[in-house]
Amino acid sequence: MPRSESPPPQKRARQSSSTEHENGTTLPPLSLSILGVEPLDEFIKEIADFVYLHIMNRPQDAGGKIEVEAKVGLLRDKFTNQRMTSHAAVETSKSTTTTQRFWSLTATVLSPTFTDVRFESNMSIQQHQHFNKRLNELKMASSQPNFPSTPLGYSHLHLVDTFYPSDNPHQDKIRVTRDEKTGTVVECMRKKRLGDLNIFSPKRKVDWRVSVSLEVPTPHPIGSSTHTRRKDRLSYSHEEFSIDLTQVKSVMSPNSPPELVHELEIEFARPSLLVATAARRGDLNQPEQERNAFDELIRAFVNNIRILVRNAGDS
Numbered sequence: 001m002p003r004s005e006s007p008p009p010q011k012r013a014r015q016s017s018s019t020e021h022e023n024g025t026t027l028p029p030l031s032l033s034i035l036g037v038e039p040l041d042e043f044i045k046e047i048a049d050f051v052y053l054h055i056m057n058r059p060q061d062a063g064g065k066i067e068v069e070a071k072v073g074l075l076r077d078k079f080t081n082q083r084m085t086s087h088a089a090v091e092t093s094k095s096t097t098t099t100q101r102f103w104s105l106t107a108t109v110l111s112p113t114f115t116d117v118r119f120e121s122n123m124s125i126q127q128h129q130h131f132n133k134r135l136n137e138l139k140m141a142s143s144q145p146n147f148p149s150t151p152l153g154y155s156h157l158h159l160v161d162t163f164y165p166s167d168n169p170h171q172d173k174i175r176v177t178r179d180e181k182t183g184t185v186v187e188c189m190r191k192k193r194l195g196d197l198n199i200f201s202p203k204r205k206v207d208w209r210v211s212v213s214l215e216v217p218t219p220h221p222i223g224s225s226t227h228t229r230r231k232d233r234l235s236y237s238h239e240e241f242s243i244d245l246t247q248v249k250s251v252m253s254p255n256s257p258p259e260l261v262h263e264l265e266i267e268f269a270r271p272s273l274l275v276a277t278a279a280r281r282g283d284l285n286q287p288e289q290e291r292n293a294f295d296e297l298i299r300a301f302v303n304n305i306r307i308l309v310r311n312a313g314d315s
Contacts, residue, residue, distance in 0.1 A: 043107070043109065043302075044295075044298060045295070046109045047109065047197065047298060048295050048298040048299075050112075050197045050212075051068055051212055051274075052281060052294065053195075054194040055274070056278060058194060058214055059192075059214065062214060062216050063216055063217070064189070064192075064216035064217060065215050065271050066275055067191075067267060067268075067271060068210070068211070068213075068267060068268050068271065068274060069210070069213075069267035069268075070208055070209065070265065070266050070267070070301065070305040071121045071208060072121075072123060072207075072264040072265070072309060073119055073121040073122055073123070073206060073207060073208065073263075074122070074206060074207055075117045075118070075119055075198055076117060076119075076120055077116065078116055079116070084200055084207070085202070086104050086202055104202050105202065105203070106201075106203060107199055107201045107202075107204075107306075108202075109197060109198075109199055110197075110198040110199070110200055112196070114198075117198065119196070119207070121209075122263065123262045123263070123312070124262070125262060126313065127313050128245065128247065128262035128264075130311075130312075130313035131245050131264055131311075131313075135236055138236075139152045139154050152236050152238050153236065153238070154234070154237075155237075156233070156235070157179075157232075157235055158179070158181060158230070158231070158233075159177055159178065159180060159231040159233060160177070160180045160229070160231070161175055161176070161177050161228065161229045161230075161231065162175070162176045162178070162228050163175055163176075163225055163226050163227050163228070164221035164223060164224075164225050165223070172191055172192055174189070174218055175188070175190070176188045176220060180230065185220070187217070188217065188219070188220050189217050190218050191213050191214070192213060192214045192215075193211065193213050194212045194213055195212050196209055196210070196211050197209065197210040197211075204310060204312060206309055206312045207309075208305055208309055227250065227251060227253065228250070228251050229248055229250040229251070230248070231247070231249075232246065232247040232249075233245070233246040233247075234246070237269060239300070240269055240270060241266055241300070241301065242266065242268075242269045243304070244263070244264070244265050244266075244267075245262075245263075246262070246263045246265075247260065247261075247262055248260070248261050248262070248263060264308065266304055268301065273297075274294070274297055277294035277297060281294040281295070
């Protein structure tokens, strides 16, 4: 086999002459791997590939902007309505039930073709209060000089979403969002879902889902709305991400009682940057930092949602 022309990766210095090292009482410096590099994190790459695929294959004639978000919630079995477990009873016909064993001990990216579960974007009021407290504490701590990361921003929003049917029955409903205090229209758009990726977290109190959507601006609709929802949103910003903790009150019809849910999501604050880095992903004509920027953004995105999931508290 011909020898590579590039020099081998440098090793970290090992002080083999040290008596402590020879006695095995102190760990010497270790290389990242036998090649001196960090191995690829396949979990993060799976999510990065999913997001990349939907960004690059998005409808080019629809316009609008990409939205990539991760929501905290629960994966529920469609047949039992219970939270998904490592042993899930799945109905295979009208008269028989079989058991699918996942044997998952840690967070698992589920195949998009696995359709026996549904994602419920909701949490208990106790978890909502827990996240509110923790995020507020983090916001206060981030303003201190010795905080190890970038300070967090904060805003408290009161929004009202009103939904209208589309003129085209094959298109999604139109959503008009207003500032509840001023009545000012914040946005008017149609949201087209491009793909969902569910992540099952058997050791945590919650699961999560990554979604890629296309938000297409539309003129204000004419006619009667179908339903409304009010959002009391605590929004925290950190570098390239927005973390939103929202209490949502939906009214589906004039005579129906309001439905109250609590949501936690993180999304990219600058989707245009994500799209631009996706276009340069893996391009050998680009500097290394540029061609790896997309995966770095996804890595930070996944790390943030992992931190939130691990701090979900008790239900």
